[in-house]
Amino acid sequence: MVRSIRKEKGNQVGSSDVPYYGHDSSLFSMEVHHSGQFTESPTKAYVGGKINYIDDCDCELMSLIEMDDIANSLGYAPYIGFYYKLPSWIWTKG
Numbered sequence: 049m050v051r052s053i054r055k056e057k058g059n060q061v062g063s064s065d066v067p068y069y070g071h072d073s074s075l076f077s078m079e080v081h082h083s084g085q086f087t088e089s090p091t092k093a094y095v096g097g098k099i100n101y102i103d104d105c106d107c108e109l110m111s112l113i114e115m116d117d118i119a120n121s122l123g124y125a126p127y128i129g130f131y132y133k134l135p136s137w138i139w140t141k142g
Contacts, residue, residue, distance in 0.1 A: 052103040053121060067103050078102045082122055 054065060069075045084097025102118055116126045 054101040054103065055098075066101075074107045076105050076107060078105050078118075080118065080122070082124070 052067075067075075067077060069077075078101065080100045080102055081094055081097055082100070084094050087093050087095055100122060105114070112130075115130055116128075119128055119130075120126055
């Protein structure tokens with residue numbers, strides 16, 4: 049179940065609409081890029097599109113079913129493909 053979707057505007061650190069989760073919380077926010085496209089040249093990149101933030105995600109409950117629900121909330125049909133990147137990963141390396 050998607051709890052809160054924020055649009056790109058007003059998501060700066062310290063903004064009042066950005067939730068604070070305590071150190072021991074299982075909740076997190078997820079940045080979702082969508083409606084853009086992948087490029088290979090001159091470097092691998094995801095360009096264009098929109099950015100939304102999904103708040104109150106629970107790491108104990110996150111699943112592909114939850115991701116389908118998020119995609120549906122953003123206006124996409126269920127059962128689409130997903131790509132992900134961890135903060136420490138370098139996008140151009142693969």
